[in-house]
Amino acid sequence: MxxxxxxxxxxxxxxxxxxxxxxxxxxxxxxxxxxxxxxxxxxxxxxxxxxxxxxxxxxxxxSQAVYKDDWFLPLGAVLFNEDSYVETVKLVEQTGVPYRNFSAGERWTFDWKSDDAEVIPGATEDFEQALVLEYLRYSEIWTTVYEPYSGIGYKNGVPAELAVPGAQWLAENGFQVIGIPMIDAFTSYGYGDYREIPILYMLQFFTPSILGNYLGITSGYILDFxxxxxxxxxxxxxxxxxxxxxxxxxxxxxxxxxxxxxxxxxxxxxxxxxxxxxxxxxxxxxxxxxxxxxxxxxxxxxxVVVHNYFSSAVQMDQLPEDVSFWFEKPDPFTPVAPEGQPIYFQILHPGSGIASVYSWDRTDISPDPEKAKKLLIETLSKFNKDPRNAQQESVPVTEEDVLGWSGVVDYFPHxxxxxxxxxxxxxxxxxxxxxxxxxxxxxxxxxxxxxxxxxxxxxxxxxx
Missing domain, CATH: 3.50.50.60 (FAD/NAD(P)-binding domain)
Incomplete structure (x- = not known):
């Protein structure tokens, strides 16, 4: 050797x-x-x-927040449900952090360029029946077509049919009405225009149980993340x-x-x-x-693409506690154009007088938080009142009323x-x-x- x-x-x-x-x-x-x-x-x-x-x-x-008078004011995530948030629920059980039911209350739309606000009328019986039927069919397609590919990292591949934009997929699968509530939620959470975003991500978000939250079929909860x-x-x-x-x-x-x-x-x-x-x-x-x-x-x-999306907590004492404000759409199937403006706001905690507000801007430009914050104050100043009282004047919102501001974050990588x-x-x-x-x-x-x-x-x- x-x-x-x-x-x-x-x-x-x-x-x-x-x-x-x-x-x-x-x-x-x-x-x-x-x-x-x-x-x-x-x-x-x-x-x-x-x-x-x-x-x-x-x-x-x-998942940040500011706090005032024992209220948590989220500047990030706030909602979850038990069926789709499996790992989140484990953390809630481990830590004992409390949560409570969420309700959007009476839904209104607002035109951010004017001071117009209108209550969203209740759905007709025919529309509700069509929505339920499409929801049941959607749930079946989600389980049989999408779920096998939905794992972390999409390790089973992404079929061509799941790479197309959301609007195209909904049309090709014969959905005529369920896209309306999906657009409202998807846009309000800053995920963008369903005519551009691949259906892969819409389906990942809209599990049957989460979509059921927005249709009032299942329950959602508020949590201090x-x-x-x-x-x-x-x-x-x-x-x-x-x-x-x-x-x-x-x-x-x-x-x-x-x-x-x-x-x-x-x-x-x-x-x-x-x-x-x-x-x-x-x-x-x-x-x-x-x-x-x-x-x-x-x-x-x-x-990798991220979105310009901003979260804030704003003192709006004149805003009613049982009302949520959603962006006004040009038509039921077209989301509002992103220009840095607020697209959703609501008082989460009764008695707080503080609204959680979400704003979005175009993805093809550099983040402009100064512009977004300016539009935040200007827009909310038009709506700091009870929209059901035609005689009430809106109370202007000031810089001091902005209690929390997320600033620029890398939101929704996709x-x-x-x-x-x-x-x-x-x-x-x-x-x-x-x-x-x-x-x-x-x-x-x-x-x-x-x-x-x-x-x-x-x-x-x-x-x-």
Whole structure:
């Protein structure tokens, strides 16, 4: 037998040491939103160590809130139901965060360019019957056609029929009336124009139970999601560095993060066994994390689109508590054009006099929060009154009345029809784990809290 070279032995020892060092390092997670926290907890449950880096001052990602007089005023997610929010319900049970029934009350439409508001009349008996019949048929199609492809990461592929725009799919499947409530909800939540957004995402959002919420068939609930994630984060043993500034992420051998802690000028280094990027992977966001993208990543994530959508909490003492205001449409099947204006507002908590307001703008322009906030104040100043009292004058809304403002967030990461048809999610799933890097966000499913939770858990269960 030939004796091994001492140089070879040294190389083996060095390599083994590197692997051991790598194995002993924690999984590094960038982002303490639903996906990051979910991944962290699932990994710790498997015996893995984790460390989380978060640029914001608190956990929760886009699930933020402001508080006044014991009222939580959401600047992100607020609704859930028991059937479709499986992972969310588990968190609610673990943390004991309370929730209550939600009602939109009497529905009114408003024209943001004028001060016109009209009550939405009750549906005719024929319309209601047609809606119920279409709902039953929709539920059957959802279960048989869509559900097999609906898993996190769309790992079973995206058939061509699910890549087409929502309006096209509804028409091709003979739906004539159910699109009306779907448009209202989809647009109000900032998901865009159903004539452009692939039906893949509409179906992911509108499970039969969630669609049933908007039709009054099933129940929905209001929840303080920010408190939910604050409490959930307390179950994680590893450190969570808030207001962390990531200076660089090196992935040449195994991931290493250089960062600064809150209030410190010192740069720290964290070795990682693996890296989970738990935020919407837009090129801008990835570069902001000081990650050197590979050519493959740059090509892939260059297709990711996000929406300009803003949430706010506004003092509107003259607004009735049992009324919700929805955008006025040119016709039942055409959503209002996005121009930075409010598209939905309602007082969530009786007695608070504070409205939760949602605004949207075009996706093909840079975010303009100043314009959106200006339109917020101007528009709400026309409607701070009881619309049922024709004699009442609206009380102007001021800057001081804006108690909370989300600012710019990467909302609803998704792909367009062309990217889906080109097999985007197949490429996405194949890139998971390259350079020991994993991606988890609403993009893995859809932009409601439930799917980032599932995405984070999936990283732990399927890859790590």
């Amino acid at each position: 030939v004796a091994p070279s001492r140089y070879l032995l040294a190389a083996v020892i060095t390599a083994t040491g590197a692997l051991a060092s790598n194995k002993g390092s924690p999984v590094c997670i960038v982002g303490a939103g639903p996906a990051g926290l979910s991944a962290a907890k699932a990994l710790e449950d498997k015996g893995r160590d984790v460390v989380i880096f978060e640029k914001q001052a608190t956990v929760g990602g886009k 920010h408190t939910l994630f604050v409490e959930y984060s307390k179950l994680i043993k590893g450190p969570i560095y808030l207001e962390a500034e990531i200076k660089s992420i090196n992935r040449e051998k195994y991931p290493t993060i250089s960062y600064r802690k809150k209030g410190s000028r010192r740069t720290y280094t964290q070795k990682c066994s693996d890296l989970v990027l738990a935020f919407p992977p837009t090129i801008k966001a990835l570069e902001a994390a000081n990650l050197d993208l590979t050519a493959e990543e740059e090509d892939l994530f260059g297709d 792909l367009n029809t062309a990217a889906l048809e080109a097999g985007w999610y197949d490429r996405f799933n194949k890139i998971q784990g390259k350079s020991r890097t994993y991606f988890a966000s609403g993009l893995n499913g859809f932009e409601i809290v439930e799917f980032p939770l599932r995405a984070g858990k999936d990283i732990a269960e399927s890859y790590l």
